[in-house]
Amino acid sequence: MSRVLLIEDDRAVREGVTLTLRRRGHDVEAAPTGEAGLAALETFRPDLVLLDLMLPDKSGFEVCRRIRATQQIPIIMLTARGDDIDVVLGLEAGADDYIVKPARGEVLEARIRAVLRRAAPVDGAGCEPAPAAAEAHGDLVIDRAGLLVSKNGQDLPLAPSEMKLLLYLSATPGRVFSRQQLLEHVWEHSYHGDARLVDACVMRLRTKVEESTRSPKYIQTVRGFGYRFGPL
């Protein structure tokens, strides 16, 4: 049960998606244009935005950037094209995930659930961890229980996917994760998801937590294998 804001210009798609999500118990507000969507953001206060990239008045990318400028709510792009450039631009604009149309209700539901789930538990950490004090990693302070990350005392505004990725990587500093592993654990995509989700998310995360994105300290690339946190 969550509040979903759907921004989609095509009437049939709007109605179809609204219908199927309502059936699954979500509270849906649909907006036909980017402007209407941004307005509804204030009034409806959704938990998540489903955003069509091809909008008549302003592009989905622009709406995505406008939302990200003020809030860190999850954004899932609906893309009518498998065109790579759309996906890449959308991810750069700050979307957490994307769904290629046409998509069945189950797929929509699975992605919405995944993106709304709080930080995934770390492998092998099945037991409830005692609410430990926040961990310090260099200049970063990560509060797993409160889902807060600060750098030099400044809270960092992290989008849901960025937060989850950082928590997942930093839980086992020095361990290398392949992109596919990260897709499965952080995005809950089935195998062979789109590795660009990971790359784009790492890029966005680095701009927020690293001193220099050219020589990252926290989120390091291991060529040919994937990414790891530290070691510092």
Place this chain on the structure above:
Amino acid sequence: MRRPALRRPNLRRPNLRTLARGLRARLVVAFLLVAALSALATSALTFREARTAILKRTQDTAVTALRAQVNSQVPDLGFPPDDKSLVKLTQDLDRAGQALQWTTHVRYKDGPLLPAGFRGPGEKGNPGGRIPEGVREKVRDGIAAFQRVTVDGSPWLAIGLPVAFSGDTSQMSGLEVYAQVPLREDEVNVHALVDAAQSGALPAVALAVVPALIAARGVLRPVRELRRATQRITEGELDTRLKVTGGDELADLSRTFNDMAAALEENVAELRRMEANSRRFAADVSHELRTPLAAMTAVVDVLDEDAAGLDPDTAHAVRLISEETGKLARMVEDLMEISRFDAGAAALHLDEVDVAETVRKTLQARGWQDKVTARLPEGVRARLDPRRVDVVVANLVGNALRHGGEPVAVSVRAGRGDAGDERLLIEIADRGEGIDPEVLPHVFDRFFKADAARVRSEGSGLGLAITLENVRLHDGTVRAANGPEGGAVFTVDLPLRRGGGDEG
């Protein structure tokens, strides 16, 4: 369909044999022949004319000299002369004619030729053997005569003079004087001819090479340019044009060539335009179909959930719509994918992966673990696009399950290719009927249905075509064949490490 490899135009330098048969050689030889012939003809004609002139002069000189000698000697002769005095006359004449080396005979009133015995060339014992009968007859009739004769290949001049009484030239004295003069100008002339040939004809012939080469160059340069231009066109530079100079046949040829190239360029451009249009059309159509499909697909599960509560007919209809919507969506997906390949917009996202794990996940994701035996060596790492390889394996295995028969076997091996590079081989074999050899070349064609009955399967008819494109994108090949124990075998052959940008 396999296309024959494009034949590269032959860019080798011409070898000696083709050079000898080439235009340049032919032209030079022709020029030389013409020059030699004309030199020869000229020499021969000159020779003949010169020879005639020389002979004529020689014979005139001889006749005049003989006449003068006879005129000076005969008056001393007593009449009628006896043989002795006749012989003496000949001796005197011979002595006087030493410069011309003649030998003389005389006879008187049908007497024998004196001196008897052999003198000079001619048949033995036949004095004056070289005085032809015609000359003798004329002399007998009182007419001076001479004739050229050839004996043993050398020319001689025979002269006959009837002697008349002085004062009354109509009165014949009956004395006849004959002389044989060797005409030895022959050798001299031959030598002269040889000299002329050496000093004239040979340089002329040698000089003929120069215009021959110039002419050859004039012909060959346009021909060579034409060849180069043709080569460029062959290599796809359709905007190649020749410079047209002059108005000869070669210029015409160049002009025609340019017209051809222009027509070709226009046609190709037109074809490309049409192709681009049809590609864009396919892409646009699939794209346009997507939006209504997105709306339909979104509500399909609503239909499925409620179908149980509807009356049977409606439920059936609803399930049918839901099913076909799914197929339509897949088909449009595949069409979009194909049009991306066609437009060259398909990109590889390479990643370093464990091959066994990748294939295993592909089978798991589709619930095929129990239907497919997998022989996957552990620890083989490859650099490839996992999503595309997943599509490849899934399409081939799905195809084997649908059209072949269980058990389907997937095996992976890494090895060295023919070029010594590292290759990754993925083999998918089934135990079905195998593939009709006639169908084999077409299995990767788009919308190709092997069975004439066109049994509609789960597939869009594009699965194998997409497989082929995905493998090509990796610079690999995929082959279909029939295995030795029956059943079809599809073999994917990829470079183990596809180069390209690192994704990390």
